[in-house]
Amino acid sequence: MQSHRELDVWKVSMTLARDVYALARLMPKQEEFRLTGQMLRAAVSIAANIAEGHARATRKDYAHFVSIARGSAAELETLVLLARDAELLSSASVEAVLQTTERVAKMLTRLHARLKEPPQD
Numbered sequence: 001m002q003s004h005r006e007l008d009v010w011k012v013s014m015t016l017a018r019d020v021y022a023l024a025r026l027m028p029k030q031e032e033f034r035l036t037g038q039m040l041r042a043a044v045s046i047a048a049n050i051a052e053g054h055a056r057a058t059r060k061d062y063a064h065f066v067s068i069a070r071g072s073a074a075e076l077e078t079l080v081l082l083a084r085d086a087e088l089l090s091s092a093s094v095e096a097v098l099q100t101t102e103r104v105a106k107m108l109t110r111l112h113a114r115l116k117e118p119p120q121d
Contacts, residue, residue, distance in 0.1 A: 004054035009107040013047040013069070016100045020076070023097055027088055035088065039079045045072035046104060063115035066108055073105040 004010050020043035027036040046069045053065025080097055083089045 004051040007050065007054065009104065009111055010047055010050045010054075012100065012107065013050060013104050016076075016097070016104055017043040017047055019097050019100060020080075023080070023089065023093060026093055027083065031083075031088060035079060035083055039076060039083070042072045042076040042079060045069070046076070046108075050108075059115050059119065063112055066112045066115060070105060070108045070112065073101055073108060077101045077105070 020039055024036045024040055027039075049065045049069035049072065053062040053069070056062050056065065077098065080089070080094050080101070084091055084094045
């Protein structure tokens with residue numbers, strides 16, 4: 001693959017980031033620089049780390065950045081669940097984001113496992 005933009009996991013993570021931006025608009029204004037900001041940073045970090053890792057020179061570096069993206073997905077899930085549990089967002093409003101986050105996390109886990117395998121000649 002020539003570009004990270006061809007990766008399905010990057011495309012889905014970009015959709016996730018856009019969905020989190022939409023979800024952030026539903027958050028109370030007083031959370032803008034607290035929980036909302038953290039949610040946005042975590043969501044953006046997923047796609048950004050996939051892109052940065054793909055641009056690195058080695059599989060080991062790529063795997064490292066995919067691992068960071070996996071951590072950001074777990075962070076995002078936690079923050080969205082906290083917003084829901086603290087009744088800052090409704091269960092209905094977070095459901096799609098949680099599903100997409102889980103999908104991205106699974107894709108990242110598979111990609112990470114492939115990157116840890118010896119290269120095929």
